[in-house]
Amino acid sequence: MPNRNPNLARLKAGYLFPEIARRKREFEASRAGGGTPASRIISLGVGNTTEPILPHICAALEEGARALGRTETYSGYMDEGLEELRRRISSVYYGGRFGPDEIFISDGSKCDIGRLQVLFGSEARVCVQDPSYPVYVDGSVLSGAAAGRQETGGGYGGIRYLPCTAANGYFPDLSAIEEGSVIYFCSPNNPTGAAASAEQLNALVRQARATRSFIVYDAAYADYIRDPGLPRSIYEADGAAECAIEVNSFSKSAGFTGVRLGWTAVPHKMAYTDGGSVNADWARIMATVFNGASNIAQAGGLAALDGEGQKEIRALTDFYLGNAALILEVLRKKGIPCMGGGNSPYIWANFAPEKSWDAFSRILERCHVVTTPGAGFGPAGECFIRFSAFGHRADVEEACGRLGRLL
Numbered sequence: 001m002p003n004r005n006p007n008l009a010r011l012k013a014g015y016l017f018p019e020i021a022r023r024k025r026e027f028e029a030s031r032a033g034g035g036t037p038a039s040r041i042i043s044l045g046v047g048n049t050t051e052p053i054l055p056h057i058c059a060a061l062e063e064g065a066r067a068l069g070r071t072e073t074y075s076g077y078m079d080e081g082l083e084e085l086r087r088r089i090s091s092v093y094y095g096g097r098f099g100p101d102e103i104f105i106s107d108g109s110k111c112d113i114g115r116l117q118v119l120f121g122s123e124a125r126v127c128v129q130d131p132s133y134p135v136y137v138d139g140s141v142l143s144g145a146a147a148g149r150q151e152t153g154g155g156y157g158g159i160r161y162l163p164c165t166a167a168n169g170y171f172p173d174l175s176a177i178e179e180g181s182v183i184y185f186c187s188p189n190n191p192t193g194a195a196a197s198a199e200q201l202n203a204l205v206r207q208a209r210a211t212r213s214f215i216v217y218d219a220a221y222a223d224y225i226r227d228p229g230l231p232r233s234i235y236e237a238d239g240a241a242e243c244a245i246e247v248n249s250f251s252k253s254a255g256f257t258g259v260r261l262g263w264t265a266v267p268h269k270m271a272y273t274d275g276g277s278v279n280a281d282w283a284r285i286m287a288t289v290f291n292g293a294s295n296i297a298q299a300g301g302l303a304a305l306d307g308e309g310q311k312e313i314r315a316l317t318d319f320y321l322g323n324a325a326l327i328l329e330v331l332r333k334k335g336i337p338c339m340g341g342g343n344s345p346y347i348w349a350n351f352a353p354e355k356s357w358d359a360f361s362r363i364l365e366r367c368h369v370v371t372t373p374g375a376g377f378g379p380a381g382e383c384f385i386r387f388s389a390f391g392h393r394a395d396v397e398e399a400c401g402r403l404g405r406l407l
C-alpha cells in the first residue's frame with residue numbers, strides 16, 4: 001500500500017468552513033432536542049455569493065451553452081482561454097499593459113493559488129498576512145513548503161506570518177520578509193476587509209524587490225473598491241511587473257462562484273534567480289495539469305467585461321456593499337470596533353477579550369446567526385469575527401435586527 005503524503009498530516013485540524021458547518025449542525029441538533037426557541041439560522045459567515053447573475057451576463061452564458069449545440073459554433077478544448085477574453089481582462093484591469101500571453105484563464109483563483117505553489121516547490125519560503133485566506137497556508141503546507149521546519153506553538157510551522165492588526169492599520173511590518181520569499185498578499189483583504197493604499201503597495205513591491213522575493217497578489221475583491229484613490233491591482237505599483245503575479249476571478253464580481261472563471265497575470269518580465277522565465281513555467285504547468293476553463297463560462301466572462309457587463313458588476317457589488325453598510329451600522333451601534341465593509345464585502349469585528357470561537361457560539365446561540373471565527377484565519381485573528389455581506393437583503397436585515405436586539 002502507498003504511504004500517505006506526510007504533508008497531509010501537517011495540515012491543521014479541519015478546514016475552517018467544514019468546522020463551522022459542523023458546529024452549526026450540532027447547534028441545530030441541540031435545538032431539536034428542546035430548549036432554544038426555533039428561529040431560522042441566518043448565515044453571515046461564508047464568502048459564497050447569493051444573488052442571481054444579472055441579465056446581460058446571464059444571456060451570454062445561455063448563448064455560450066447554445067453555441068455548443070450547433071455544428072458551426074461548437075468548440076472543444078480551449079487550453080489557453082479565448083484570446084479576446086485575455087485581451088479584455090488586460091484592458092479592463094491592467095490598462096492594456098499585458099499581452100494575451102501574460103493572462104492565463106482558469107477555473108477560479110483558488111484553483112490557481114493551489115497550482116501556483118508548483119512554481120516554487122517545497123523549498124519555498126512562504127510569507128502570509130496574518131490573518132489570511134486559508135488556502136495560502138494550507139496550499140503551501142500541502143506542497144511541502146512547511147516540511148522539515150520548526151513547528152511554532154499554535155501557529156503553522158515553517159510559514160512566516162506577518163501580523164495585520166489594529167495597531168499597524170492591518171498592513172504588516174515588511175521588514176520581516178526574508179530573502180527569496182513568496183509573499184501572499186490579498187487586497188481588499190479577506191478576512192480583514194482592509195484595502196491597501198498606493199503607498200502601501202509601493203512599499204510592498206520595493207521590499208519584494210529588495211529581498212528578491214515574489215508577490216502572489218490576490219485581487220479577488222478588486223471590484224469592491226469604491227475609494228477612487230485606492231489601487232485595484234498590484235501593477236499600479238512601480239516595478240511590480242518584475243516581481244508580482246496577480247490572481248483574480250469573476251466569482252465575487254459577477255456572481256460566478258458556481259460558474260468558475262478566473263485568471264492569473266504572469267508578466268514576461270518576471271524571472272527567477274537564474275534568469276528563467278516564470279511566465280514560461282506557468283504556461284508549462286497550466287498545459288500539464290489544466291485543460292482550460294469552460295467555454296460557456298468564458299462566454300459569460302466576455303460579456304462581464306463589456307460596457308453593459310461592467311454596469312452589472314457595479315450593481316451587484318453595490319448591492320453587497322449595501323449589505324455591508326447595514327452590518328457595519330449595527331456593530332458600530334453596539335460599540336464593537338470594526339474594520340472593512342467600505343471597499344470590501346467583509347467586516348472584521350473585534351470582540352476582545354472574548355475568544356473568536358466563544359463569540360461565534362454566543363452569536364449563534366443568541367441571535368441564530370452564523371459568522372466566521374477570526375482565529376480560523378491565523379493567530380492574529382484571535383478574538384475577531386468576520387461578518388460576510390453575501391446574503392439576501394431580507395436575511396441581512398433580519399440578522400442585523402437580531403444582532404441589534406440580542407447581542
Ligand code: PLP
Pocket residue numbers: 047107108109110111133186190218220248249250251256257261262
Ligand atoms: N481569493 C480570496 C481572497 C477569496 O476570498 C476567494 C473566495 O472566497 C477566492 C480567492 C476564491 O475565488 P474563486 O471562486 O475564484 O476560486
